[in-house]
Amino acid sequence: xxxxxxxxxGVVQPGRSLRxxxxxxxxxxxxxxxxxxxxxxxxxxxxxxxxxxxxxxxxYADSVKGRFTISRDNSKNTVYLQMNSLRPEDTAAYxxxxxSRGLLWGRxxxxxxxx
Amino acid sequence: xxQMTQSPSSLxxxxxxxxxxxxxxxxxxxxxxxxxxxxxxxxxxVLIYDASSLESGVPSRFSGSxxxxxxxxxxxxxxxxxxxxxxxxxxxxxxxxFGQGTKVESK
Numbered sequence: 639x640x641x642x643x644x645x646x647x648g649v650v651q652p653g654r655s656l657r658x659x660x661x662x663x664x665x666x667x668x669x670x671x672x673x674x675x676x677x678x679x680x681x682x683x684x685x686x687x688x689x690x691x692x693x694x695x696x697x698y699a700d701s702v703k704g705r706f707t708i709s710r711d712n713s714k715n716t717v718y719l720q721m722n723s724l725r726p727e728d729t730a731a732y733x734x735x736x737x738s739r740g741l742l743w744g745r746x747x748x749x750x751x752x753x
Numbered sequence: 754x755x756q757m758t759q760s761p762s763s764l765x766x767x768x769x770x771x772x773x774x775x776x777x778x779x780x781x782x783x784x785x786x787x788x789x790x791x792x793x794x795x796x797x798x799v800l801i802y803d804a805s806s807l808e809s810g811v812p813s814r815f816s817g818s819x820x821x822x823x824x825x826x827x828x829x830x831x832x833x834x835x836x837x838x839x840x841x842x843x844x845x846x847x848x849x850x851f852g853q854g855t856k857v858e859s860k
Contacts, residue, residue: 683840683851685842685851
């Protein structure tokens with residue numbers, strides 16, 4: 639059974655950093671691009687970043703470019719999102735997702751950026 | 754970035770109604786579009802991929818159509834469990850972009 643489990647969320651002050659992790663199981667992780675998508679409280683979905691299957695290419699939303707870094711470790715079946723210079727507007731539930739016949743989502747982890 | 758304009762932002766409907774939601778892309782995206790349903794407190798769930806392909810396990814009352822710039826999600830006969838928010842997503846090129854969402858509420 640395919641599972642994606644995010645962790646690493648919490649409360650952080652503006653300007654600080656946080657690293658999210660997403661551990662996956664139930665499929666051949668190294669064959670899939672992996673995504674992060676976020677949703678601010680009461681708002682819509684925002685695609686954040688993708689890392690291709692071998693980590694060779696990464697793409698970002700303009701809103702996070704230069705501050706967030708996506709990476710993966712295929713030996714650990716895990717994808718990461720390093721978030722630096724956090725802003726209050728980065729407050730959101732962060733989901734990792736795999737694309738195969740649409741996006742398959744984890745349950746998300748909540749990040750709150752507040753002083 | 755490609756802009757996805759989804760409409761309406763909300764609608765009120767009754768059980769048994771036919772419901773239609775549209776998404777328009779700011780440029781052609783072939784059929785690289787998927788539709789998601791999200792209920793409060795839950796992660797989104799894919800309903801349709803490649804514009805018109807029904808994901809396994811999704812009821813056949815859901816259907817998708819369109820290609821290029823104009824796309825439609827149709828619920829042929831709304832059921833109580835279908836009250837939720839729906840999003841389109843273009844996966845034609847990066848950065849991927851979602852529509853703003855459509856909240857389907859009970860009339």
